[in-house]
Amino acid sequence: MTPAEHAELALLVEVAGTPKPGNVDRERDLADLHFEQFLAGAVGARDGLEAAEDGPVGDAFETAVAGMADGSGTNTQFGCLLLLTPLVRAASRGDLSPEGVTEVVEATTVADAEAFYRAFEHAEVAVPDPPEGIDALDARRGAAAIPALRERGLTLEDVMDLSTDHDANAREWLQGFPRVFRAAARIEAGRGPLADRAASAFLTLLAEEFDTLVVTEHGEGVAREVQERALSLQRADADEVREFADDLVERGINPGTTADLTAAAVFVALERGVSVRG
Amino acid sequence: MTPAEHAELALLVEVAGTPKPGNVDRERDLADLHFEQFLAGAVGARDGLEAAEDGPVGDAFETAVAGMADGSGTNTQFGCLLLLTPLVRAASRGDLSPEGVTEVVEATTVADAEAFYRAFEHAEVAVPDPPEGIDALDARRGAAAIPALRERGLTLEDVMDLSTDHDANAREWLQGFPRVFRAAARIEAGRGPLADRAASAFLTLLAEEFDTLVVTEHGEGVAREVQERALSLQRADADEVREFADDLVERGINPGTTADLTAAAVFVALERGVSVRG
Numbered sequence: 382m383t384p385a386e387h388a389e390l391a392l393l394v395e396v397a398g399t400p401k402p403g404n405v406d407r408e409r410d411l412a413d414l415h416f417e418q419f420l421a422g423a424v425g426a427r428d429g430l431e432a433a434e435d436g437p438v439g440d441a442f443e444t445a446v447a448g449m450a451d452g453s454g455t456n457t458q459f460g461c462l463l464l465l466t467p468l469v470r471a472a473s474r475g476d477l478s479p480e481g482v483t484e485v486v487e488a489t490t491v492a493d494a495e496a497f498y499r500a501f502e503h504a505e506v507a508v509p510d511p512p513e514g515i516d517a518l519d520a521r522r523g524a525a526a527i528p529a530l531r532e533r534g535l536t537l538e539d540v541m542d543l544s545t546d547h548d549a550n551a552r553e554w555l556q557g558f559p560r561v562f563r564a565a566a567r568i569e570a571g572r573g574p575l576a577d578r579a580a581s582a583f584l585t586l587l588a589e590e591f592d593t594l595v596v597t598e599h600g601e602g603v604a605r606e607v608q609e610r611a612l613s614l615q616r617a618d619a620d621e622v623r624e625f626a627d628d629l630v631e632r633g634i635n636p637g638t639t640a641d642l643t644a645a646a647v648f649v650a651l652e653r654g655v656s657v658r659g
Numbered sequence: 660m661t662p663a664e665h666a667e668l669a670l671l672v673e674v675a676g677t678p679k680p681g682n683v684d685r686e687r688d689l690a691d692l693h694f695e696q697f698l699a700g701a702v703g704a705r706d707g708l709e710a711a712e713d714g715p716v717g718d719a720f721e722t723a724v725a726g727m728a729d730g731s732g733t734n735t736q737f738g739c740l741l742l743l744t745p746l747v748r749a750a751s752r753g754d755l756s757p758e759g760v761t762e763v764v765e766a767t768t769v770a771d772a773e774a775f776y777r778a779f780e781h782a783e784v785a786v787p788d789p790p791e792g793i794d795a796l797d798a799r800r801g802a803a804a805i806p807a808l809r810e811r812g813l814t815l816e817d818v819m820d821l822s823t824d825h826d827a828n829a830r831e832w833l834q835g836f837p838r839v840f841r842a843a844a845r846i847e848a849g850r851g852p853l854a855d856r857a858a859s860a861f862l863t864l865l866a867e868e869f870d871t872l873v874v875t876e877h878g879e880g881v882a883r884e885v886q887e888r889a890l891s892l893q894r895a896d897a898d899e900v901r902e903f904a905d906d907l908v909e910r911g912i913n914p915g916t917t918a919d920l921t922a923a924a925v926f927v928a929l930e931r932g933v934s935v936r937g
Contacts, residue, residue, distance in 0.1 A: 382730060386702050390730070393671070393698040407685055407694065415852050416685065417935040420671040424664050427705065452660060452668070454936040574693050657695040658732040 384472040384652065385430040388465045391648035392423035392458055394657070395640060398579035400622050402587070402611075403629035403636045407576065411630065418453040425452025426462055433466045434473040438485060439493025439537055442466040446500040456504035460550050460594075460641035464561065465648055467554070472652050479557030486554055489537035491530060497537050498526045507637075509547050509597045518543065549593045549638045553645075560586060564646035565653065574659050575647070583643040584622070587611035592636035599634060607636060662750040662930065663708040666743045669926035670701035670736055672935070673918060676857035678900050680865070680889075681907035681914045685854065689908065696731040703730025704740055711744045712751040716763060717771025717815055720744040724778040734782035738828050738872070738919035742839065743926055745832070750930050757835030764832050767815035769808060775815050776804045785915075787825050787875045796821065827871045827916045831923070838864060842924035843931065852937045853925070861921045862900070865889035870914035877912060885914060 382390070396419040399406035405414055429445025445462045471482040501508075502523040511519045517529035518540070530540070544551035553561055564582045571578035588611040591604035607629070614622055629635070660668070674697040677684035688694055707723025723740045749760040779786075780801040789797045795807035796818070808818070822829035831839055842860045849856035866889040869882035885907070892900055907913070 382699075382703065386705075386730070390699055390702045393702070394695055397694055397698065410852070415854075415935065415937050416675055417672055417853050417937070420675065421660075421668055421935040424668045424671065425660065427664075452664070452935070454934070574688070575695050576693075656732070657693065657699040657730075659693050659695075 382651070383431075383434065384469045385427060385434055387472075387651040388430045388433075388469050388648050389423050389427045390657070391465065391644050391651060392426065392461055393420065394576050394579050394647050394651075395461065395644035396420070396423075397576040398583060398643070399576070400619070400626050401580050401583045401640060401643070402622065402626035403607075403634050404583075404640050406580070409626065409630070411635075414455065414457075418455060419457045422449040422453035422457035425449045426458060429462070430465065430469055433469040437493055437496070438466050438470055438489055439496030441470075443496040443500040443503070447503045450504040456506055458641075458644070459500070459504055459506050460638055461644040463550050464553060464558070464641055464645035468558070468561070468645060468648055477649060477652050479559065479562060483557045486538050486541075491534060491536055493537035494530050494535050494540045495524075495527050497540060498522070498530065499524050507594060507597050512543070515543065547593055547596065549590065550641055553642070558645070560589065560642055561645040561649060564642060565649035568646055568650040569653055569655055575650075575655060575657050578650075579643055579647050582646050583639055584611055584614065586642050586646075587636055587639045588615055592639045594637040595634055603634065607634060660929070661709075661712065662747045663705060663712055665750075665929040666708045666711075666747050666926050667701050667705045668935070669743065669922050669929060670704065670739055671698065672854050672857050672925050672929075673739065673922035674698070674701075675854040676861060676921070677854070678897070678904050679858050679861045679918060679921070680900065680904035681885075681912050682861075682918050684858070687904065687908070689913075692733065692735075696733060697735045700727040700731035700735035703727045704736060707740070708743065708747055711747040715771055715774070716744050716748055716767055717774030719748075721774040721778040721781070725781045728782040734784055736919075736922070737778070737782055737784050738916055739922040741828050742831060742836070742919055742923035746836070746839070746923060746926055755927060755930050757837065757840060761835045764816050764819075769812060769814055771815035772808050772813050772818045773802075773805050775818060776800070776808065777802050785872060785875050790821070793821065825871055825874065827868065828919055831920070836923070838867070838920055839923040839927060842920060843927035846924055846928040847931055847933055853928075853933060853935050856928075857921055857925050860924050861917055862889055862892065864920050864924075865914055865917045866893055870917045872915040873912055881912065885912060 397407045399408040425448035426445040429441050432444050433441035467485045470485045471477045501520050508520045541551040541554040568578045568582050591608040595604040675685045677686040703726035704723040707719050710722050711719035745760050745763045748763045749755050779798050786798045819829040819832040846856045846860050869886040873882040
C-alpha cells in the first residue's frame with residue numbers, strides 16, 4: 382500500500398478501535414455524530430492524502446480537509462489530517478522518522494500557512510482564543526488572516542509554534558512527533574486485531590498527558606480529571622472502561638486530540654509493516 | 660463525491676451494517692476474518708474503482724480485486740466489486756439505471772473476460788464446479804482459461820451468462836441489476852443511520868431469494884433453510900436476529916452474495932443522494 386492508502390486506512394482503523402472513551406468508535410455513535418460519517422470523512426480525505434505524497438503540505442492538508450468535510454458533512458478528522466499530512470510526506474520521501482518529519486516541517490512556507498488557514502473555512506474546528514496581541518492570526522478568521530501571515534512572513538511551522546502551549550498536535554509538529562512515534566512502537570509491539578491495539582494506544586495516550594481539545598472545550602480541570610481517570614484504568618477490565626466512556630459521553634467530553642495522535646500512530650505502525658491480518 | 664468514492668464508501672458502510680447474520684459486521688468478527696481486513700480491502704480497491712470510471716470494466720475489476728487482496732490479505736469483497744465495477748461505469752457515464760448498466764454489460768469484450776479470469780489469481784473465490792462440457796472455462800483455472808475464452812470469442816457478458824443458474828451476481832449482470840435497484844429504493848426510503856438501513860436491506864435480500872454462495876458451500880437445502888429463517892425474522896426483534904447470527908457463525912454459514920448485493924445497493928442509494936449524515 383502507498384503512504385496515502387495507509388493514511389486513509391489509519392483513519393478507518395482509528396475510528397473502529399473500541400473502547401475509545403468519549404469518541405465515536407466501532408461500538409458507539411454520539412447523538413449527532415455517526416460512525417458512517419467517519420468512514421465518509423476518511424474516503425473524502427484520500428485525494429488530499431495522495432497530494433501530500435508529492436505536493437506542498439499545506440495545499441494537501443486543505444484538500445484533505447475539504448474532502449473530509451464534503452464526505453462527512455462535519456469536522457470528523459481535522460486534527461488527524463494535520464498530523465497525517467506531514468507524516469505521509471515524510472514516508473513518501475523515504476524517511477518516516479522524527480528527523481524525516483522534522484525536515485518536512487522545517488521546509489514549510491508561508492503558502493503552506495495560508496492553505497492551513499483556508500482549511501478552517503471547510504469545517505468547524507474548536508480553537509481557543511489566541512494569545513494577546515495576535516488576534517490577527519486567530520485561526521477562526523480563516524483566509525482573512527492571510528494578509529497578517531504574509532506581513533509577518535510566517536511559515537506553517539511558525540504558525541504551529543504559536544500553538545504549542547494549547548495544542549498537543551502543534552507540539553508534535555515542533556518536536557518531531559515524539560508521542561506519535563512512541564505510540565506507534567507500542568502498537569507494533571502489541572498483539573491481536575489492529576483496531577484493539579489502536580484502542581489500547583488511545584487509552585495510554587490519554588493517561589500520558591491531558592487532552593488539549595478537552596482543555597479548549599471544558600477547561601484544564603476537567604482535562605486533568607479525565608487524564609487521571611485514564612491513568613487509573615490502565616489495568617482495568619472492559620466494564621470499568623465502558624463506565625468511563627458512558628460518563629464522558631454523558632458529559633459531552635470528547636478527547637479528540639488523543640484520537641488524532643492515535644490515528645497518526647496507526648499510520649506509522651502500518652508503514653512499519655504492522656498488518657490488519659491479525 | 661465521485662462514483663469511485665461512493666463505491667468505496669459503500670463497501671465500508673456495508674461491512675459496518677449490523678446485524679448481518681453470518682457476515683463480519685460492526686459488531687462481529689469471524690475467527691479468521693476481522694473487520695479491519697474489510698476496511699483495508701475497501702481502501703485497496705479504490706484505484707480499481709477509479710479505473711472503472713473511464714477504463715475497461717474487466718481491467719478495472721482486476722485492479723480492484725488485486726488492490727483488495729493486497730490490502731486485506733484475503734478475499735473480502737470480490738463479489739461486491741464484480742457488481743460495483745459496471746455500476747460505477749454506468750454512474751460515470753451519467754446513466755445509473757437498469758438500462759444504463761445493461762449498456763455497460765453489453766459493451767464488454769473478450770479482453771474484459773480475460774481480465775475477469777485473471778482476477779481469480781489474486782484471491783481465493785468459492786466457485787461451484789462448471790457445467791459439464793465447459794471445464795475449459797472453470798474460473799478456478801484463472802489465466803489458463805484465456806485461450807478457451809478467445810477461441811470461443813466470449814465477452815464478459817457471455818461469461819456471466821454461463822453462471823446465471825448458480826450465481827445471483829451473474830443474474831444481476833444479465834438482468835439489469837433488478838435486486839440491487841429494488842434494495843437501493845428501500846434504502847432510500849428508509850430512515851436512521853445508513854449502516855442500519857444497509858443491515859435491514861441485507862435481511863430483506865436474504866429473505867427474498869436464497870444466497871448462492873451458501874448453495875455453493877453448503878448445498879441448496881441449507882440455503883433454503885437460511886432464506887426461510889430470514890423470512891420469518893422480517894419483523895423480529897434484535898435478539899432473535901442475533902440468535903440467528905450466532906447460529907450461522909457456529910455452522911460456518913456465510914451469506915456472502917447477499918452482502919455483495921447490499922454493498923451494490925448502498926452504492927446506488929449514495930449516488931441518488933442518500934447521505935451518511937443520518
